[in-house]
Each structure stands twice: as structure tokens, then as C-alpha cells.
Amino acid sequence: MASGQWRALAEQFQVICPPGGHPGAGRPGALRAQVSCGHWVSAAGLRGWVRALLDQGVTSFRCPCCPDTPWLWQELCKLGLFSDEDRATLEAQILAQEGARGSYRQCPRCQHLVQRLEPGTLRTPCLPCSQRAGGLFCFCWGCRTEWRDPSSHADSRCPLQATLHDAPKIQAPGSYVHGCPSLRACPRCHALLTHTTQGCPMVICPECRYWFCYRCLGPYRAHRPSCPIADPQLVCGGGDAVTPMSRGSPVVPSVTGWILGLWEGGI
Ligand SMILES: [Zn+2]
Ligand SMILES: [Zn+2]
Ligand SMILES: [Zn+2]
Ligand SMILES: [Zn+2]
Ligand SMILES: [Zn+2]
Known part of the structure; x- marks a missing residue:
């Protein structure tokens, strides 16, 4: 689709709305929240926009006004604009897309989808699980085992891989x-x-x-x-772990910083 058509589609859904109030403020149906690119989005608009992108086979979401700024799935969920039902339906739609296999994983603890931060990095944080546990929760992208020491950057090997490799x-x-x-x-x-x-x-x-x-x-x-x-x-670390993102821009490293910043700033 040409960029003009995307813009028209975004306008039709009224994804971007004027800045306002606290996130989640206002009457139901008029929920809005601020995304990492700085724009404000409405709940209904965002839902429609994500569905429209999925219908086109696009599984990496982005701001209609900032074409180079990817919105990670976990970021969109963190906004609190989707109901549990919306989220479950949309996640099922994402998983059904061929292009999503290499860029999404289901968290082993909460089963929600996490979109890949950076290709080549196995340590994958899950925001809802971190929030619930009151501490950073990460799992291995390759084998989906829990990352034992999530705050340490010392050993970048997958914990399961390290255990198997080091066994006498x-x-x-x-x-x-x-x-x-x-x-x-x-x-x-x-x-x-x-x-x-x-x-x-x-x-x-x-x-x-x-x-x-x-x-x-x-x-x-x-x-x-x-x-x-x-x-x-x-x-882990081989085979299907890294495949190119489906149509859309690759995730830039600054998003990783943003997500980890979310955590360190006390989500
Ligand atoms: Zn934007
Ligand atoms: Zn989780
Ligand atoms: Zn692993
Ligand atoms: Zn078994
Ligand atoms: Zn044998």
C-alpha cells in the first residue's frame, strides 16, 4: 500500500488524537494514551489500526505519522487501551500470520506475546510478568526458558544452554x-x-x-x-530464532532502551 493510502486509513480510524489528560482519562470508549513516539492514540482508533495492518499481513506496527518509529506489541499492550478480550483476539490474529513467527514469542509465564527487541539478543523481558513479580522477568528467546539472572549482563548465553554446556x-x-x-x-x-x-x-x-x-x-x-x-x-540461538521482520521497519535499538527504561523507571 502506498503511504497516502496508509494515511487515509489512519485518518479513517482516527488513530492519532489531540493530546489530553491522564492516560486512560475520559469516558469509556474515549480512552487515550501516549505512545513512545510522543503521539496520543485513542483506544478504538488503535484497535482498528492494528486490525487493518494485520489484514494487510503486516505484523510490525508503527505510528501512522512517524513511519520510522516502530511500536512494539508489548508497548501497545502496556498502554492499557485493549481489553483482555481485544488482546486475546489480536494476539491470535498475530500468531496466525506467517510473518510473525520469527518476530514474536509467547512468554512462558503469562502466555502473552512479546515482540522481538533486537535480533541477536536472547534475553527477552516480559513487561506484565515483571510488573506482577515486582522484579525484572526475562526469558530466553530461543528456548523460552526463564532467564535466571535477568539483571546481569555478564553472561549473555541462554541459561539453559549454559547449564547443558557446563555439565560435567x-x-x-x-x-x-x-x-x-x-x-x-x-x-x-x-x-x-x-x-x-x-x-x-x-x-x-x-x-x-x-x-x-x-x-x-x-x-x-x-x-x-x-x-x-x-x-x-x-x-537455542540457531534455526528459526531470527528471521527478518515482516513488511515494515526493523526495530531500532532505541526501542530497547525505551522498554528497559520503562522497567527501570518503575512501571
Ligand atoms: Zn508518532
Ligand atoms: Zn509474561
Ligand atoms: Zn535458550
Ligand atoms: Zn520432554
Ligand atoms: Zn542411542
Whole structure:
């Protein structure tokens, strides 16, 4: 769509409204709030605008007046203009879009969608969970496990990846699992487990009931005896973790600062 058409659409929805009052002030239906670009948006207008963009297959939202300023999904939700129902419907619509797969993740704790801040960064903060917990809550973009030490920038590795990589080897000569890492992640659900060193190398995941071989990580069915010992698993950081944003501008680093600033300023 040409920019003129976008502008017309934005006007039709009256997305941008004159500055006014406190966020959320006014009669119901006339709710308004200020977005990171400085513009004020109305609840009904924003809802219509987001839907219109989704109908066009666009999953990275932006201000109709500031084409270079992306609005992150979690930022829009933080405005408090969407009802729980609106949010659930819109999130389902986002997830149904092909282009959203690489740029959105569901928070493992609250299940709401978080849009990617910066490609290459695995530590992903969730604002609603941080608010609720009274402390910064982050999860790993790659494997969706909780980030154990969210305020530390010292180790940028995913916590699950670090645990798997640093696990010592099993020392049990005579056991089928001698020389295997002492921790494995279930190949299906990433739950952590270890082997008792007794009996056969097959284990069953206590979380998802998946049967697999602790040595080669192969599934129970396709298994052959005398299999090789697989290296510590790469659970994230590769594959589908980073794909280009769908149509629309990429997220600029300043947005990261804005989101983290929101937190540090006591959201
Ligand atoms: Zn704007
Ligand atoms: Zn969350
Ligand atoms: Zn991870
Ligand atoms: Zn499992
Ligand atoms: Zn095996």
C-alpha cells in the first residue's frame, strides 16, 4: 500500500488524537494514551489500526505519522487501551500470520506475546510478568526458558544452554552412559533430566513422556545399539530464532532502551 493510502486509513480510524489528560482519562470508549513516539492514540482508533495492518499481513506496527518509529506489541499492550478480550483476539490474529513467527514469542509465564527487541539478543523481558513479580522477568528467546539472572549482563548465553554446556561428564565405567553429559534436555520439551547410570540408556521425560536415548538422543523407536554419544545439545540461538521482520521497519535499538527504561523507571 502506498503511504497516502496508509494515511487515509489512519485518518479513517482516527488513530492519532489531540493530546489530553491522564492516560486512560475520559469516558469509556474515549480512552487515550501516549505512545513512545510522543503521539496520543485513542483506544478504538488503535484497535482498528492494528486490525487493518494485520489484514494487510503486516505484523510490525508503527505510528501512522512517524513511519520510522516502530511500536512494539508489548508497548501497545502496556498502554492499557485493549481489553483482555481485544488482546486475546489480536494476539491470535498475530500468531496466525506467517510473518510473525520469527518476530514474536509467547512468554512462558503469562502466555502473552512479546515482540522481538533486537535480533541477536536472547534475553527477552516480559513487561506484565515483571510488573506482577515486582522484579525484572526475562526469558530466553530461543528456548523460552526463564532467564535466571535477568539483571546481569555478564553472561549473555541462554541459561539453559549454559547449564547443558557446563555439565560435567558422567564418570561411571561399565555404565552405558559413561562419558555422557550429566544433564540432558528432553529433545522434545527441553525439560532437564539426568541418568541414574543404572540399566539401559533409554530415558523417559517426566514432563512430556517422550522416550529417548540418553547417549545419542535418538527416539526410542528408531534406536540402534552401540550408538555414539551426542554432544551437549544446542537448544537455542540457531534455526528459526531470527528471521527478518515482516513488511515494515526493523526495530531500532532505541526501542530497547525505551522498554528497559520503562522497567527501570518503575512501571
Ligand atoms: Zn508518532
Ligand atoms: Zn509474561
Ligand atoms: Zn535458550
Ligand atoms: Zn520432554
Ligand atoms: Zn542411542
